[in-house]
Amino acid sequence: MSKYLNLLNNKPKIKIGKNVNEVIFTTISCMCDNEHNLRLKRNENNEFKFFGYGQSLTNWQMKFKPFEIEWKADKNKWNEVIEMINTGTSKIEKAISR
Secondary structure: OOHHHHHHHOOOOOOOOOOOOEEEEEEEEOOOOOEEEEEEEEOOOOOEEEEOOOOOHHHHOOOOOHHHHHHHHHOOOHHHHHHHHOOOOEEEEEEEEO
């Protein structure tokens, strides 16, 4: 079974602490189980900004605009952020935060 199908059928429990400054999500794509990272990091205005490590955020084909996900992160609504990211063609395998 592919990693993607395993994540689709068995969602991992991902917990993000409160008041973190940075979260990096490791995602697995439906296309050959390719692994990529997404990062939400606070900027100088104390707002989260989304980054794809050189990949366009549209590659994940999420059903939400990046700013919508950033706004949820600003409110520390991490379960909703995870659900929003998982609407695309990749699923979150794990996350690290600090």
